[in-house]
Amino acid sequence: MEFLKDGVTTSAGDLAQQAQLPSLAIVVPCYNEEEVLEDTTGELLHTLDRLQHGGQISAASKLYFVDDGSRDATWPMLEKLAAENPRIVAVALSRNRGHQNALYAGLAQTSEDMVVSIDADLQDGPENIAAMIAAYRQGSEVVYGVREQRDSDTWFKRVTAEGYYRVMQALGVDLVFNHADFRLMSRRAVDTLLQYPETNLFLRGMVRELGFTATTVCYTRRARLAGESKYPLRRMLSLAWKGVTAFSIAPLRAITLLGLISGGLALGLIAWVLFVKMFSGSVVPGWASIMVPVLFIGSVQLLCLGVIGEYLGKIYEEVKRRPRFHVRDVVGAEPALDQGPE
Numbered sequence: 001m002e003f004l005k006d007g008v009t010t011s012a013g014d015l016a017q018q019a020q021l022p023s024l025a026i027v028v029p030c031y032n033e034e035e036v037l038e039d040t041t042g043e044l045l046h047t048l049d050r051l052q053h054g055g056q057i058s059a060a061s062k063l064y065f066v067d068d069g070s071r072d073a074t075w076p077m078l079e080k081l082a083a084e085n086p087r088i089v090a091v092a093l094s095r096n097r098g099h100q101n102a103l104y105a106g107l108a109q110t111s112e113d114m115v116v117s118i119d120a121d122l123q124d125g126p127e128n129i130a131a132m133i134a135a136y137r138q139g140s141e142v143v144y145g146v147r148e149q150r151d152s153d154t155w156f157k158r159v160t161a162e163g164y165y166r167v168m169q170a171l172g173v174d175l176v177f178n179h180a181d182f183r184l185m186s187r188r189a190v191d192t193l194l195q196y197p198e199t200n201l202f203l204r205g206m207v208r209e210l211g212f213t214a215t216t217v218c219y220t221r222r223a224r225l226a227g228e229s230k231y232p233l234r235r236m237l238s239l240a241w242k243g244v245t246a247f248s249i250a251p252l253r254a255i256t257l258l259g260l261i262s263g264g265l266a267l268g269l270i271a272w273v274l275f276v277k278m279f280s281g282s283v284v285p286g287w288a289s290i291m292v293p294v295l296f297i298g299s300v301q302l303l304c305l306g307v308i309g310e311y312l313g314k315i316y317e318e319v320k321r322r323p324r325f326h327v328r329d330v331v332g333a334e335p336a337l338d339q340g341p342e
């Protein structure tokens with residue numbers, strides 16, 4: 001017996017087999033990506049086809065593009081793609097909310113069994129998704145894409161990234177080395193992640209918190225297809241700091257330690273001053289010996305206040321519990337769901 005499904009004739013056996021296959025959602029956040037969008041869509045649709053024909057995913061698999069308030073032609077292009085192709089869902093946010101929020105918005109739209117998040121510039125090759133699915137089918141609920149070498153990134157980006165992972169490790173934050181946001185998650189992992197109420201998202205850290213069975217898949221990072229990085233230094237620093245403050249209070253402890261050390265030094269200094277006064281009859285001379293420690297300790301105190309202020313600011317943002325984003329438009333699916341903490 002034969003059935004007509006999605007315009008393709010399929011046998012009953014095929015359909016039964018299809019029903020057991022997991023469906024896949026690929027979520028792509030896009031910010032001013034008009035230059036790469038066409039190639040990216042072509043390659044991702046091709047990836048879905050290949051995986052489906054290879055018997056790894058069901059026909060109910062989809063691409064989810066999230067327009068993160070782009071100012072170029074990204075949204076009109078996405079709208080058109082989604083209207084023309086039933087396998088594409090386009091979501092528009094009301095304004096630019098940043099990569100992590102855009103990705104989260106995309107995750108919240110999906111209902112498939114497996115969800116892969118990937119950047120629009122395809123620096124993380126979609127050919128690696130097959131290996132991720134294989135790991136999923138062997139029982140992993142989270143599969144991290146790990147960049148084996150990053151020759152395609154600038155020297156500066158490589159060095160800062162390497163340094164950052166080391167600092168995070170020293171702070172006791174459990175991150176997967178060289179993993180950004182290219183990963184596969186099971187439905188359960190995504191649904192669990194969506195319950196996390198924090199406003200300041202640092203997804204690669206939050207996914208580690210989930211604690212489901214996880215594996216890694218290594219790959220070589222490609223160069224950006226076209227256009228330029230949407231992560232200038234300012235945004236990189238902001239994400240890096242978000243990672244520190246959202247996952248570690250070690251900087252606050254370091255302040256206490258600093259206080260103890262400088263207190264110890266001050267005691268030593270007092271003892272020395274008294275010693276000189278009592279046993280040599282003279283006083284320790286000098287304007288400089290007073291001013292240097294005063295200025296130094298003053299600046300250290302200001303720095304410490306700054307660190308405390310950073311945490312206070314983050315707490316302020318969290319307690320407001322504002323929605324992380326607003327969805328302006330959805331094409332190709334029913335508008336859904338969670339926009340952040342209630």
Ligand code: UDP
Pocket residue numbers: 028029030031032033068096097098099102103118119120121123228229230231
């Ligand atoms: N992105 C986004 N919103 C932003 C900045 C970036 O959705 O405000 C997306 C961007 O379109 C891309 C991904 O985040 O899909 C990663 O950005 P990019 O490739 O520029 O970062 P890099 O690879 O240089 O770290």
Ligand code: MG
Pocket residue numbers: 119121123224229
């Ligand atoms: Mg990139």
